[in-house]
Amino acid sequence: MLDQVRVLAFDIFGTTVDWWTGVSRQVDEIAAERGVELDGGAFAEAWRDRYAPSLRRVIVGEGPFATLDVLHRESLDDLLLAFGAADAFDEASRERLVRAWHRLPAWDDAVDGLSRLGRGYVVAALSNGGFALLTNLVKAAGLPFDCIISAELAGSYKPDPRVYRHAAGLLDVQPAQVLMVAAHGWDLAGAREAGMRTAFVERPVEKGPHREADRRADVDCDLAVAGFAELAEALGR
């Protein structure tokens, strides 16, 4: 079933990089500089909670396409009000907070796993992050992707099947020749609907220490692994 696969498409937030740790630390740091008490972890979680609803509005066409930076900024402004911290953050500090999503630590197995997998496959980032965000993030984390594909290029967001089909088209392969690799069942469901193969990577703490991440028992996929090293072994690399 995976013999036809030529391209591995990797989700980024939670799958390849640790957004919870990266965002919560940067929130802590910027809040401290502004002299405000703010729980970076709780703030990061609340920010991420706004993620799916804001994408959904774009997918169903309730609003025009806007990059993730723009959606992050809108939800940030709301959240600072909700956390009673709106007065403490000026324009420049809000811009810095939005850019926190451009600088996130890779999971320990990511660089080595991608290097191994890149010897046998085209390894592509396929994320809802904007093209600029992904370029910055991948460069700063030293992730050896062959190319970066943002949902922005399709003018929609995962899990809209058009995003996955558009990515396969850009790489001039059939969807069945692409293995989507993600730590989220909803992402793999969209990929499967578009005709891709699916690999689930279990990242138990990707939502931080307080919340349950997706677990393999609950996810429908062609392959389930504990990380990128196990993925490389499963694919013979």
Next chain:
Amino acid sequence: MLDQVRVLAFDIFGTTVDWWTGVSRQVDEIAAERGVELDGGAFAEAWRDRYAPSLRRVIVGEGPFATLDVLHRESLDDLLLAFGAADAFDEASRERLVRAWHRLPAWDDAVDGLSRLGRGYVVAALSNGGFALLTNLVKAAGLPFDCIISAELAGSYKPDPRVYRHAAGLLDVQPAQVLMVAAHGWDLAGAREAGMRTAFVERPVEKGPHREADRRADVDCDLAVAGFAELAEALGR
């Protein structure tokens, strides 16, 4: 004038890779296998001659956008007739010839120059090659680009200024923050019209041994260099 620059956008064919040598050798090889006498160098030059006119038809809207692979295939079919060799090349060998443009040798200074420049700038490929072609080419040649931007993403071709502006938009910078690096005056003219800064790289044999390449005396640009090493030095890297 170049202080604002954050992104270096590199042309590929002729600037970063040696299309003449790569294509002519592969034509020689495939022709020999088919038992045909064909001068690979002359064929490569005639093929490249069809390049600008085929792009122009797309830019002015005479036809819908088609990837460079599709345009290469159309001109290949014409040329094989013109060279009296149409009968000798079946479908599979024509596909292989089109794919010759996906496997081209980098100029000697390219990998090291891009590595040095990548320490201070976002280094992007910005080419008329399709996204799949560029991904294959960059991977096979081991070129350390941070991201790949194809004219395909803008639905047009260089030197249409929309292609350069679209690339700057994807990277979330102003055109004046991008330095376009190319061995062709026409490419730099399009970039300048879009508001980018321009660096000319002299590649004296990029059109092969029989034709004159563009020379710095004839090209209007912000910076002219003999190769990627000199470019890195000029930019302090």
